[in-house]
Amino acid sequence: MRRLAVVRHPDSAPDALRAAEDFIALELGAAGQRVERQLFTSNGREFHNVIGTVDGTDAARPLVVVGAHFDSAPHTPGADDNASAVAAMLEVARLLRGLRPAASIEFVGYNLEELQHGLGSRLGSRHHARQLRTAWRRVAGALVLEMVGFTGPQRYIPYTVRLVKRIPKDGTFVAAVGDGRSRALLKAFRRGAEGVVPLVDLAVPFKGWALPYSRMSDNARYWDEGIPSLMVTDTAFLRNPHYHRATDTPDTLDYGFMGKVVTAVARTVAELAG
Numbered sequence: 333m334r335r336l337a338v339v340r341h342p343d344s345a346p347d348a349l350r351a352a353e354d355f356i357a358l359e360l361g362a363a364g365q366r367v368e369r370q371l372f373t374s375n376g377r378e379f380h381n382v383i384g385t386v387d388g389t390d391a392a393r394p395l396v397v398v399g400a401h402f403d404s405a406p407h408t409p410g411a412d413d414n415a416s417a418v419a420a421m422l423e424v425a426r427l428l429r430g431l432r433p434a435a436s437i438e439f440v441g442y443n444l445e446e447l448q449h450g451l452g453s454r455l456g457s458r459h460h461a462r463q464l465r466t467a468w469r470r471v472a473g474a475l476v477l478e479m480v481g482f483t484g485p486q487r488y489i490p491y492t493v494r495l496v497k498r499i500p501k502d503g504t505f506v507a508a509v510g511d512g513r514s515r516a517l518l519k520a521f522r523r524g525a526e527g528v529v530p531l532v533d534l535a536v537p538f539k540g541w542a543l544p545y546s547r548m549s550d551n552a553r554y555w556d557e558g559i560p561s562l563m564v565t566d567t568a569f570l571r572n573p574h575y576h577r578a579t580d581t582p583d584t585l586d587y588g589f590m591g592k593v594v595t596a597v598a599r600t601v602a603e604l605a606g
Contacts, residue, residue: 336402336415337582342379342447344406349443352402353382356418356441360384363425365439372459374444381456382441384425386433388605393435395464396604397474397561398424398597401445401456401550411582412572414445416481420594427598434606435472442550457550465557472604473517474561478549480506480593481585482572489545489570498532503571505530506564506593509546511539514560517604521562524600529592564597 339345340352353369361367365384372379382402400417404410418441425439442456457476464471486503506529510518518533525531539555540546546563547555554561566589569575574584 333411333415333419334582336418337409337411339407339409340402340404341406342374342377342403342444349403352418353380353441353443356382356402356422359422360425360439363422363429365425370460370463372455374447374455379443379456381443381460383460384439386428386431386437388433388436390434390606393606394470394472396433396435396437396472396601397440398437398477398601399440399442399457399460399474399550400477401442401454403444403446405446405576408576408578408580411580411585412479412481412566413568413575413580414477414479415582416479416585416590417477420477420480420590420597423594424598424601427594428601431602431605433602435604437601437605445550454550454553457553461553461557461559464559471554471559473514473520474551474554474559475521475597475600476549476551476554476561476563477593477597478551478563478565479568479572480564480566481587481590482566482574483586483589484571484573486567487570500530500532503567504589505532506596507531507567508533509540509551509563509565510535510561511555512537513555513558514562517560517562520604521564521596521600524598524603525596528596528599529589531596564593
């Protein structure tokens with residue numbers, strides 16, 4: 333966790349961004365996965381997603397994806413955003429080591445989520461989602477982890493009360509947000525979280541455009557390609573006052589909460605992959 337929680341940005345800290353990429357590849361390999369780096373370009377520069385694959389025993393079963401972006405905003409160590417989610421993804425990979433699933437599982441570290449320029453944002457996940465669609469891969473769902481380490485007083489967007497009437501004031505729950513195609517995936521995550529961590533779940537219509545805040549992470553790139561996906565999150569700036577600030581450091585996180593999220597995700601992946 334602390335190895336990841338440094339500024340990791342293609343412009344302000346490119347060496348640290350590459351070091352994070354290398355660290356994820358090393359850890360996924362140590363978890364027994366087949367590791368590759370998926371090349372894409374931005375403004376003439378080359379970048380990579382990191383993909384660790386657990387091969388399934390049944391090629392007819394749809395793929396399961398677990399992902400988290402590993403870059404940070406330009407001037408923050410990004411402990412919650414998004415080192416917490418990368419650490420959680422790697423822990424899920426370790427927990428499932430030795431699993432012989434029916435369906436293949438891909439653990440994906442996305443690059444360049446924070447380098448946002450209008451429609452050119454979230455470039456790593458866009459590339460991964462488009463590659464899945466181009467290859468006609470069947471996908472059971474993508475669990476996208478986006479800030480999963482902070483607990484504290486909970487805020488909410490006022491008009492969302494009409495959509496979600498049970499947002500607790502105590503921010504100790506995890507939120508899971510899907511689009512209309514992701515209802516089965518939401519049900520699976522609900523089962524995974526049951527008895528482990530409090531959950532607020534929501535399905536938003538029109539690929540999330542009905543609630544634009546739901547499109548602020550890599551999950552939206554899968555929705556755009558018609559692939560079921562959830563954003564699993566501590567609700568980011570609606571809870572964490574250190575969002576995109578230099579104070580987003582490891583000592584602000586709730587590691588017990590992170591462990592519960594890891595368990596919920598691991599249970600969900602194990603069910604989906606059979």
